[in-house]
Amino acid sequence: MQLLSTVGYPRIGAQRELKKWVESYFNGKLSKEELLQKAAEIRKQHWSLQAEKGVYFIPSNDFSFYDTFLDTAFLLNVIPDSYRRLGLDDLGTYFAMAKGYQDAQNDAKALPMKKWFNTNYHYMVPMISDSTKFMLNSRKPFAEYVEALGLGIKTKPVLIGPFTFLKLSKINHGTKTYRDYIEDILPVYEQILNEFNELKADYLQVDEPILVTDLTAEDIEIFQFMYKKLLSKKKNVKILLQTYFGDVRDVYEKLISLDFDALGLDFVEGPRNLELIKQYGFPKDKVLFVGVVNGKNIWKNHYSDTLKKLDFIAGSIEKNRIVLNTSCSLLHVPYTVKNETQLAEKYKIHFAFAEEKLDELMELAELFHEQAFEQNERYIRNQRIIKEKLENKEYWYEDVRKEISSLTESDFQRMPSFAERIKLQKNALNLPLLPTTTIGSFPQTSEIRELRKQYKNQGISHEQYQETIKQKITELIQLQEKIGLDVLVHGEFERNDMVEYFGENLAGFLFTRNAWVQSYGTRCVKPPIIFGDVRRNKAITVDYIDYAQSLTSKPIKGMLTGPVTILNWSFPREDLCLENIAYQIALAIKAEVMDLEAKGIKIIQIDEAALREKLPLRKKDWYDEYLCWAIKAFRLVHASVKPHTQIHTHMCYSEFEDIIKEIDDMDADVITFEAARSDLSIIDVLNANHFRTEVGPGVYDIHSPRVPGKEEIEEILMKMIHKLDLKKLWVNPDCGLKTRGMEETVPSLQHMVAAAKDLRKKLL
Numbered sequence: 001m002q003l004l005s006t007v008g009y010p011r012i013g014a015q016r017e018l019k020k021w022v023e024s025y026f027n028g029k030l031s032k033e034e035l036l037q038k039a040a041e042i043r044k045q046h047w048s049l050q051a052e053k054g055v056y057f058i059p060s061n062d063f064s065f066y067d068t069f070l071d072t073a074f075l076l077n078v079i080p081d082s083y084r085r086l087g088l089d090d091l092g093t094y095f096a097m098a099k100g101y102q103d104a105q106n107d108a109k110a111l112p113m114k115k116w117f118n119t120n121y122h123y124m125v126p127m128i129s130d131s132t133k134f135m136l137n138s139r140k141p142f143a144e145y146v147e148a149l150g151l152g153i154k155t156k157p158v159l160i161g162p163f164t165f166l167k168l169s170k171i172n173h174g175t176k177t178y179r180d181y182i183e184d185i186l187p188v189y190e191q192i193l194n195e196f197n198e199l200k201a202d203y204l205q206v207d208e209p210i211l212v213t214d215l216t217a218e219d220i221e222i223f224q225f226m227y228k229k230l231l232s233k234k235k236n237v238k239i240l241l242q243t244y245f246g247d248v249r250d251v252y253e254k255l256i257s258l259d260f261d262a263l264g265l266d267f268v269e270g271p272r273n274l275e276l277i278k279q280y281g282f283p284k285d286k287v288l289f290v291g292v293v294n295g296k297n298i299w300k301n302h303y304s305d306t307l308k309k310l311d312f313i314a315g316s317i318e319k320n321r322i323v324l325n326t327s328c329s330l331l332h333v334p335y336t337v338k339n340e341t342q343l344a345e346k347y348k349i350h351f352a353f354a355e356e357k358l359d360e361l362m363e364l365a366e367l368f369h370e371q372a373f374e375q376n377e378r379y380i381r382n383q384r385i386i387k388e389k390l391e392n393k394e395y396w397y398e399d400v401r402k403e404i405s406s407l408t409e410s411d412f413q414r415m416p417s418f419a420e421r422i423k424l425q426k427n428a429l430n431l432p433l434l435p436t437t438t439i440g441s442f443p444q445t446s447e448i449r450e451l452r453k454q455y456k457n458q459g460i461s462h463e464q465y466q467e468t469i470k471q472k473i474t475e476l477i478q479l480q481e482k483i484g485l486d487v488l489v490h491g492e493f494e495r496n497d498m499v500e501y502f503g504e505n506l507a508g509f510l511f512t513r514n515a516w517v518q519s520y521g522t523r524c525v526k527p528p529i530i531f532g533d534v535r536r537n538k539a540i541t542v543d544y545i546d547y548a549q550s551l552t553s554k555p556i557k558g559m560l561t562g563p564v565t566i567l568n569w570s571f572p573r574e575d576l577c578l579e580n581i582a583y584q585i586a587l588a589i590k591a592e593v594m595d596l597e598a599k600g601i602k603i604i605q606i607d608e609a610a611l612r613e614k615l616p617l618r619k620k621d622w623y624d625e626y627l628c629w630a631i632k633a634f635r636l637v638h639a640s641v642k643p644h645t646q647i648h649t650h651m652c653y654s655e656f657e658d659i660i661k662e663i664d665d666m667d668a669d670v671i672t673f674e675a676a677r678s679d680l681s682i683i684d685v686l687n688a689n690h691f692r693t694e695v696g697p698g699v700y701d702i703h704s705p706r707v708p709g710k711e712e713i714e715e716i717l718m719k720m721i722h723k724l725d726l727k728k729l730w731v732n733p734d735c736g737l738k739t740r741g742m743e744e745t746v747p748s749l750q751h752m753v754a755a756a757k758d759l760r761k762k763l764l
């Protein structure tokens with residue numbers, strides 16, 4: 001029988017228990033001992049479930065209180081002095097790195113956070129400097145291995161590999177590169193290997209996902225050097241080199257020649273891995289962990305397609321050296337379909353969340369071994385469900401399809417040119433120099449969330465809900481006027497999430513009650529599911545935004561989420577063309593834009609927070625596979641507005657260096673984005689590329705409760721002014737304020753407005 005494996009399992013709990021416990025610990029409502037105890041209980045549940053479902057290679061050390069990359073930094077003692085100096089206990093230091101720490105004496109910023117490859121998960125970026133002393137600083141991987149053994153479960157401990165760790169860390173030293181830390185990091189990994197050897201672990205999973213990205217000749221040489229050295233110290237514990245999110249074309253030949261015991265390859269996002277096996281073969285002394293169950297999407301596995309892949313692989317490798325695996329960690333999918341009690345069975349049959357994916361592994365193993373698998377009832381059922389999905393006409397909109405097929409170039413081209421319309425907009429808006437604004441959301445207090453819960457559970461009527469939201473909007477308009485902001489927002493109080501909310505209000509989407517996925521730390525998202533064609537049947541945001549504008553003479557910025565972001569933060573159908581889905585969503589959001597404009601809204605922001613995220617991991621695919629339609633989808637949304645309507649967009653992450661021209665080509669009038677957490681490096685990029693669009697690089701980081709001082713913001717603005725055209729500069733935070741409390745939001749915005757006002761005086 002085929003052995004089964006998972007790369008990792010979700011850890012937040014089926015009802016987000018871990019998130020709630022950690023937050024209770026932050027609020028002082030749960031003691032450290034209670035938190036540790038509850039964490040052990042949830043780990044036990046995950047291990048036991050996987051054992052029950054027949055998984056042989058069950059991961060351990062995939063659990064984390066915040067992020068496994070941060071755990072690795074902590075394990076390797078990559079802890080900057082600024083956190084050590086706080087004198088906190090281990091857990092306190094760990095959370096200070098995650099969230100920042102501020103008290104009367106101390107002010108430590110959180111570590112930077114970045115997107116984990118092309119997912120909506122964020123990892124904490126370790127900071128390596130000359131004072132970093134690599135050494136074993138935590139017992140976590142060993143303790144969890146022993147904990148599982150105590151339950152009678154022998155796990156496969158999981159570690160981020162040294163190569164990926166160094167490549168994704170920030171080296172805080174002018175001249176040094178990651179290469180300079182190889183000799184420091186390897187002895188710690190050697191020690192880890194030795195300890196697992198002493199603990200008699202069978203297999204250690206070492207994750208090196210960076211191998212699926214473009215590597216230079218130097219990278220490859222370093223990778224080889226590191227593993228030759230490390231593997232030469234290997235004893236009994238076997239090493240599984242695990243990759244995911246793509247293929248390993250740059251290093252496959254090296255991987256098969258190194259002394260790994262097993263390789264883990266992704267055959268969902270890395271179809272080219274099949275060709276590599278065919279072309280170069282697969283050594284007789286290794287085991288192949290075959291990632292065929294998609295760890296990133298929630299659609300049922302297409303057994304017939306998967307069995308074809310497995311058959312192909314079995315042409316080069318005997319079945320007893322093949323382990324059936326998930327394509328990546330199941331961290332990126334929700335827990336179980338079972339908890340979707342409000343979703344009709346006719347939809348649910350199409351989904352496999354983490355728990356159901358374990359069943360899929362088991363069924364695939366059975367089918368893989370059967371000569372006559374086509375007669376197996378599991379196979380027949382799977383074929384029937386897939387067919388039903390393809391033929392389903394419930395969300396099939398001929399009008400939308402027709403509109404898309406008749407689009408011409410002019411539908412993507414806004415007129416007149418940027419230079420002409422920006423003048424008209426400046427006259428119409430009459431804003432001061434360095435206009436101040438926010439990104440859209442204001443604190444989502446527990447009061448608002450509780451209100452929405454009541455509404456969803458039919459505890460209050462639609463009118464009561466709407467009334468209270470409008471009350472909140474009224475208070476927020478007054479607050480923003482008092483703070484002195486120039487362009488106001490309605491606060492997004494009616495939205496559970498910037499994507500899920502639109503999914504709930506567009507035909508073609510399904511939404512869930514419990515399908516939570518971790519985004520960062522304790523923060524989760526519930527991606528809507530794109531089930532068919534997308535259409536806007538009714539206006540979505542117009543009523544609230546129109547109401548907000550009726551309360552003030554200052555401009556209200558109408559707030560929408562863009563098509564690429566809605567697509568990227570949903571679970572799209574795997575059998576439909578992404579470009580087409582993006583255009584369908586674009587037409588729906590365009591209708592919303594036109595309605596807002598008709599109501600007299602002068603500024604409309606179309607957030608494309610996730611545009612950068614799904615850029616293919618291989619540079620050569622960037623344009624043809626993605627940007628060519630992603631940029632067009634955005635342009636389609638706003639191409640028809642009047643010249644004096646100002647279009648803003650927002651992106652949370654500043655790693656735009658290589659696609660800066662394409663971002664300018666989105667043809668927005670203003671773009672706001674994250675900058676504070678990335679040392680304002682984006683400013684040089686904008687400067688060097690003569691960026692045309694007006695810009696609002698964030699002046700403070702909203703991911704931490706830390707309140708920035710007025711002088712600090714002024715200093716940041718001065719740096720921006722030195723490099724960017726003063727007349728094109730906006731002043732705003734990095735991102736929306738939904739995760740913050742009012743207590744820090746108000747002083748932060750007051751400082752921001754005061755800094756802008758002071759500078760205006762100085763500069764005029």
Ligand SMILES: CN1c2c(nc(N)[nH]c2=O)NC[C@@H]1CNc1ccc(C(=O)N[C@@H](CCC(=O)N[C@@H](CCC(=O)N[C@@H](CCC(=O)O)C(=O)O)C(=O)O)C(=O)O)cc1
Nearest residue numbers: 446449450452453496497498499519522523524525569739
């Ligand atoms: C900008 N970001 C976003 C990303 N992806 C998205 N889909 N959306 C984003 O905004 N990716 C990149 C970043 C990630 N950033 C964040 C920031 C904040 C969160 C977050 O706060 N998530 C919330 C859940 C939000 C939500 O859906 N809330 C619902 C349900 C609220 C709830 O839990 N209700 C309780 C009752 C009330 C209570 O006790 O508070 C319940 O049902 O029991 C809502 O508001 O209605 C989180 O809690 O994690 C995510 C990503």
Ligand SMILES: N[C@@H](CCS)C(=O)O
Nearest residue numbers: 439440441607609736
């Ligand atoms: N308008 C959204 C963008 C977040 S990326 C917000 O302010 O939360």
Ligand SMILES: [Zn+2]
Nearest residue numbers: 609652735736
């Ligand atoms: Zn943002």
